[in-house]
Amino acid sequence: MTHDHDLVLRPTPAQIEAALNPPPGRTGGDLVVETLSGLGATxxxxxxxxxxxxxxDALRRSPLRYVGLRAENNAGFAADAYGRITGEAAPLLLSTGPGALLSLAALQEAAAASAPVVAIASQVPAAGLGGGRRGYLHELRDQQASFRDVVKSVHTARTPSQIPSAIAAAWESALTAPHGPVWVEIPQDVLTAETTLPVVTAMDATPEDVVPRPELTAVAAHLLAHAERPVIVAGGGVVRSDASGKLRALAERIDAPVVTTFGGKGAFPWKxxxxxxSWLEDRHTTDFLEDADVLLVVGSGLGELSSNYHTFAPRGRVIQIEADAGKLESNHPALGIHADARLALQAILETVGERTDPTAPERVAAVLGRVRDRIDAQDLGLEQRVVAAVREALPARAPSFxxxxxxxxxxxxAFDARHPNTMHSAQGAGGLGYAFPAALGAAVADPSRPVLAVSGDGGAMxxxxxxxxxxxxxxxVTWLIVDDGGYGILREYMTDAYGEATGxxxxRPDFVALAESFGVPGVLTTPDTLTADLAKSLATPGPSVVVLPALLRMFEPTHL
Structure with missing residues (x-):
């Protein structure tokens, strides 16, 4: 039998000596950066x-690399992307009040996309906590209240000794499936107070796995093996849990067609x-999904975009695998399996019987053919050329934002992501300004390959x-800015709904000249030269801007 005290590591004499004689001049801020280092942050x-x-100030005495951005929401987007690319928690250091509040849009995107961000904000001195109004600069009555509805968990350290445990608890929360942002607050005087506490060493904040219940995966395996028309919807949870290999193995074992959601791009081979x-905003795809007698939904809540604006009405049995318990059956009745996508798919693979359906590829090809015919009938050649040009210029494993x-x-x-975890967008929360700062975070996470950011002129601003x-x-990072003279998608929405657009x-500035004023090379391109200009910029180390003046149109909606 193992007792708890058997698991406690015995310090070595050298560790005891170091603990008894910590370096002088350390503060609560040092405890913050030491804890982050002990948790594995770099x-x-x-x-x-x-x-x-x-x-x-403590960062000066730390091995941590600091990347400073120019606005807090952009710093949050960069941390979000760092978390998506690495799968590790990304620390985000913020100040109080206005600085903290500016990060809210980025933290909402991280929450919607399940990106592990550990936001550590300062607070007014401890005497000002608790709702009193003492007139401190940046003071809010309850700063946590602004974040509690956005992040997974909120943590406060009111004394230096509470700092390591608060950050470790937040770290574990951020990395527990579903991943997400967390919030830590530490008062100013706690951060600046000198401390004689020992230097923080390795911290254990290993998250617990979200394991599926075996009776549920057994039922799921039985339903899939005996289905006549099974179909799989693969969401972002497949990408985040690194389950694309298991997804493909299951699909091939039971001959089930697979559609990837916009958040799940790259989870299944495009061709x-x-x-x-991923033609989810197409009635032909929606009809195909509705006709399935067993629909396996993995890592998706079947929200607005994934359900073709809530017009999808399944007629068969739905099996939903989801790490976020709040999303289970939130939109459709289902056999709900609360689990990490990778663990649940593995459990199903271990018990599912083989199922053969030689007609499945033909039925898939027929749906894609009808989608192509619909798009081709709308005179959207320019739009398809631009998508194809970006795909041709972008290296297969280079991430795009x-x-x-x-x-x-x-x-x-319409974009072939080619590999999992290579295509990311702001569709989780739908805020503007995500692409470029997120791409910067991805370039920090993996400097071995170029990164592409894509914005309109409105979002670029x-x-x-x-x-x-x-x-x-x-x-x-190469930043592609498609300049159509305004908020193009809102222009379309308003014109369609009201006959004309407002606001x-x-x-806009001259984006090329503006980029060059920052010392960043810029080029003005055309649809005909886009592939060559993008490829050249992506192949040249360092930042660059490519500006494409073009008025693109959306394909007609088909959710009605």
Missing amino acids: TVFGLPGQHALGTF HPLSLQ WDMTILAYWAWS YSLAELATARQYGLD TELT
């Missing part, structure tokens, strides 16, 4: 602020005979300041 994102100076690709722009809406349906960040750190036309 990089932190953020911006300094008056109340957070104790933490930022596989069983691939329905897409803002909420018409080209991204096309890419959700949110992130122009980060050209300075790209230049300062020499990050290998969508924008005055």
Whole structure:
């Protein structure tokens, strides 16, 4: 029998000596950066602020790499992308009040996309906590209240000795499936107070696996093996749990067609005979999914976009595998399996019988043919050429980050991501300004390959300041800006709904000249030269900007 005290590691004499004689001059801020290092962090994102100076001063004495952006929401987007690319928690260091609040949009995107971000913010001095109004700069009555509905968990350290445990608990929460952002607050005087506590060493914050119940996976395996028309919907959870190999093995074992959601791009090979690709905003795909007698939904809540704007009405049995218990059966009755996608797919693979259906590839090809015919009938050659040009220029394993722009809406349906975890967009929460700062975070996470960011001119205006960040750190990001003179997708929505648009036309800078003023090379391209210009920029180390003046249109909606 193992007792708890048997698991406690005995310190060595050298460790005891170090603990008894910590270096002088350390503060609560040192406990923050030591804890992050002990948890395995190597990089932190953020911006300094008056109340957070104790933490930022401690960075000087830390091996952590600091990447500073020019606005807190952009720092949050960069941390989000770092978490998506590495699968590790990304620390985000913030100040109090306005600086903290500016990160909310980024944390909402991280929550919607299940990106593990550990936001560590300062607070007013401890005497000001609890709702009193003492007149501190940046003071909020209850700063946590602004974040509690967005993040997975909230943690507070009111004394230096509480700092390591608070950050470790937040770290574990961020990395427990489903991943997500968490919030830690530490008062200014706690961060600046000198401490004689020992240096924080390795911390254990290993998350618990979300394991499926075996009786549920046994029923799922039986239903799939005996289905007449099984279909699989693969969501972002398949990508995040690194389950694409198991997904393919299951699909091939039971000859089940697979459609990937916009968040699940790359989870299944685009040109596989069983691939329905990602045409979720198409009634032909919706009809095919509704006709399935058993529909396996893995890592998706079947939300608005994945359900063709809630017009999808399944007629067969639904099996839903989801790590977020709150999303189980939230939109459709199902055999709900609360589990990590990889573990659940593995359990089903261990028991599912083989099923053969030689007609499945033919039925898939027929649906894709009808989708192609519908698109081809709408005079959208320019849009398809631009999507194809981006795909041709982008190396197969290079990650891409897409803002909420018409080209991204096309890419959700029509872009071949080629590999899992290579295509990311802001469709989780739908905010503007995501692509470029997120791409910077990805370049920090993996400098071995170039990164592409795609924005419209409206979304680009949110992130122009980060050209300075790209230049300062020499990050290998190519930023494609599609300039259509305003908020193009809103222009379409309003014109369709009301006959004309309001507030969508924008005055823009000369993006090429602006980029060059930051010391970032820029080029003005055309649809005909886009592939060559993008490929050249992606092949050239360091940041670059490619501007494409083009008025793109969306394909007609088919959810009615």
